[in-house]
Amino acid sequence: MTTSDRWQWMRDELEQLKRKAQYRTxxxxxxxxxxxxxxxxxxxxxxxxxxxxGLGQAPYERPSGPDAENDLPVSTSDSSCAADILHPSGLRAGSGASRLITGHDPVYALFEQEFAAFKGTEGCLVFGSGYMANIGIISSILQRGDEVFSDRLNHASIVDGIILSRAEIHRYRHKDLDHLESLLKKSEPGKKKLIVTDAVFSMDGDLAPLAELVELKERYGAMLMVDEAHSGGVYGQLGEGLVHALGLGVRVDIQMGTFSKAYGVYGAYAAGDSILIEYLINKARSFIFTTALPPMVVQAVHDHWQRSVREGxxxxxxxxxxxxxxxxxxxxxxxxxxxxxxxxxxxxxxxxxxxxxxxxxxxxxxxxxxxxxxxxxxxxxxxxxxxxxxxxxxxxxxxxxxxxxxxxxxxxx
Structure with missing residues (x-):
């Protein structure tokens, strides 16, 4: 292929997208x-x-006044030092490297501790984005020979995480519990199994049948992972998410969500038992091999989260x-x-x-x-x-x- 036409295959594919009315700009x-x-x-x-x-519309400014100090809804730490750590001056715009290489700003640890308490879980881990969280979580907890049961309308990041895991995939018809159960019945006993679903489906706007999924995962010895990207901040008395709103927190094994939608900033999280968080720190490649979010972004997430709690x-x-x-x-x-x-x-x-x-x-x-x-x-x-x-x-x-x-x-x- 000559230099002049080395990208012709790209031009051909883009023209094909245009003919199908699928071209994007x-x-x-x-x-x-x-x-x-x-x-x-x-x-x-x-x-x-x-x-x-509507929290992401205006330019971000650090809050001031009485609402800005010690205003965490659930605290598991010494509030006397929380203000010093969560409201420092001169937060960095860059984090320098992966958290496992250079360590992390104290704002990370305190935020993860407080947000875990908010979610009703033992631990929480911040990821760079929702896509990075899903591919990192799924590809680390599943391997070749494991089985995953995924709703056909799950987000692309869930699909890609499954592909990276090399696990055997079973896609069940959208919200079809009978179809899911029929697939679970065929699964070999003793195999590691994961059911994964969006809480609110991003293109259809409907809700997953989480209570029924919890019952199925318990009946067949599977894990359940719920993506709260479009339900976090929206459902629950304080915006804890659909899992919490339905009273299913302790029965859902892995909760994942983002800070880029209702919270109007950027980043994502995994929440669950402390052993899960420990495992992800050691095994999730999209966490290990990437530069951490800037501390100032984590601070902005904290401030917007707190505002969403206050402004019900x-x-x-x-x-x-x-x-x-x-x-x-x-x-x-x-x-x-x-x-x-x-x-x-x-x-x-x-x-x-x-x-x-x-x-x-x-x-x-x-x-x-x-x-x-x-x-x-x-x-x-x-x-x-x-x-x-x-x-x-x-x-x-x-x-x-x-x-x-x-x-x-x-x-x-």
């Missing part, structure tokens, strides 16, 4: 507050973000507005799929139709993205709306009028 976007963004010079209502509580109105508003918006879409004749959360898909079907719908929305000042295969199954392209606590009813009402008009123009409704 990046766009610079600025946050404008109260659920709005500025994209391509146009002000748009942001119905595409995972910033569910954000969760209340998110649930109320999501239910209202979903019912209004249904009343207009749209198919919102399985949604029962803040994630509300508008089911379209074809890729080109979904792209056309998204383009018309953006032309009308609404930021919403067409979700196409391979993110969702073939023939199930959609517009994925995700609401924020800070959206106003008047903005949402106006958006509904625009969505209805476009739906009629494109013969969706």
């Amino acid at each position: 990046l766009h610079a976007t600025a946050m404008a507050g109260e659920g709005w963004i500025v994209k391509n010079g146009r002000s748009m209502l942001n119905l595409a973000s995972n910033d569910y509580l 109105w954000r969760r209340e508003q998110l649930h109320e507005k999501s239910a209202w918006f979903r019912e209004r879409l249904k009343a207009l004749g749209f198919d919102t799929g399985l949604s029962e959360s803040q994630i509300i898909p508008l089911m379209i079907g074809g890729n080109r139709e979904a792209v056309a719908f998204a383009e018309k929305l953006q032309e009308a000042g609404i930021a919403a993205v067409a979700i196409r295969p391979p993110t969702v199954p073939e023939g199930e392209a959609r517009i994925r709306f995700s609401l924020m606590a800070t959206h106003t009813y008047s903005d949402l009402e106006q958006a509904l009028g625009t969505i209805e008009a476009i739906g009629k123009d494109l013969s969706i409704v």
